[in-house]
Amino acid sequence: MSTIVFIDTRGEKIPKAAQEAVTYASQLAGGPVTAVTFGGSTLLDSLGAQGAKKVIVARGVATVDGQQLTKLVCDIATKENATTIVCVHDATGKAVAPRVAAHLKAGHVAGAVGLPVDGKFKRNVFSGKAQAWMEVTSPIKVISLSPNSIPIAKGEGTATVEEYSGDLGAARITVKEVRKAGTGIPLPEAEIVVSGGRGMKGPENWAGIEEFAQLLGGATACSRPVADMHWRPHHEHVGQTGLAIRPNCYIAIGISGAIQHLAGVNQSKVIAVINTDPEAPFFKAADYGIVGDAFVVLPKLIEAAKKLNAER
């Protein structure tokens, strides 16, 4: 019986979601765990601080081929006699965790939001409008953790790093091109998100949103019409058909808060809404609200954020 955790460390830096997953796996296991990853990062030993005693890395794999990665995870799960396999509920995890579950006939919790209570895992359903408690009865469990669900452990220790030497077969999926549109904090990981809607009137007015987000150390997002009108790139769209995010703080400027938008942000810890229309439905889902014009309110917010940053 052991616990392993599969993370994506394709870049040099260990992503926040990966650190969360290792922390979570170690808390589930009640002790150190084995982490499984791929790519060229030289910082893998630092995962000891989150509770990994060993990191097994498949250096040769740099692609997003879910079959190769599934083979990697299943192979190590067998060798380590793993009964719990933790993954991240992100683009890589979504291509791997369900495959691992199907391969090992394991129950799969897609998007756990915390540690289990009485052996049951909580996850969001109905686009965040309800939550479900899920039980896994199979001998092996696969648990995919939603980003921003638990604080990262900052313990002592370094993990030993082992290179994986098994044969994963050829990749059937190849990456032809990655078009980067920004270098900011990845939206699913951001703890603070500043989001703009049609009330911003045009893409030329986004400098204020960007400046405000940067001052708060957050990421920028947008509503569906804004992405559809190409004011902002699609990967910034949050809502039912875009990304579902759960930051600590979501600040919506010029977004009315249609039910489809709320589906993507209703798991945020604190929601602040700025809108000219006092009847905007978003105010009903908000913790803080300001009825006012974005072009009047935003400069005041930027000024206050600068003041706060100067003080701390």
Add this chain to the structure above:
Amino acid sequence: MKILVLLSQVPDTTARIAFTNDNTQYDSAGVTFIVNPYDEWYALVRALELKEAAGSGSVTTITVGGADTDATIRKGLAIGADEAVRVDAQPTEALQVAEHIAAYAKDKSFDLILAGKETIDHNGGQVGAMVAELLDLPYVPLASKLDVNGTVATVERDVPNGVEVLEVSLPVVIGAAKGMAEQRIPNMRGIMAARTKPLTVIPAAAVDNTGGTVKFELPPAKGAVKMIPAEEAGKLIELLHTEAKVI
């Protein structure tokens, strides 16, 4: 090109969410059911576009559920699918859905299997990947663009801060997200034709049981919103810092 589209029935996006039987079951009383939007708007419509562009081929839909899903399945036929299959089963978890679908598809040589990126009720996003694993096929989740040239599919998907372009040989399973196609409204001819298109009901396959949802709960009601006058907007920053402690 032979395409299979996974169609799921879900409560309407604006349906009231409530539970019965001591919060163990979704309360479907008075709820309108629809085709899962990701399955309908993106997976099915893109499948039809690819078939139309190729000038030949077929689009089959598959649904796992009881006879109560037939109306939803007919909607898929009205939009343009050639035929529909329903596996007569009541799955309690994603793996069972995938096992039913894989059991049907395994000897049918589909070139392309399209699923929505997730259903809007369970939000698991698991079935497409599980079907791919059971059929030993590659799977690309969260695809916002799909083109097929001969036997090679080019897929785009949104990744944090950008777009990734992938290439994969058919056969492949794709999870369809927004952007892949535009919604099609069925016309009267399509609706009439749907009545006579084949809807084959097949018996349930042998499946595993690995657990499932035991209880639902509704999120706690939001407290009243704290309003801040626009002229004192800066106060919001102070409250988020000192009261909410989130910045």
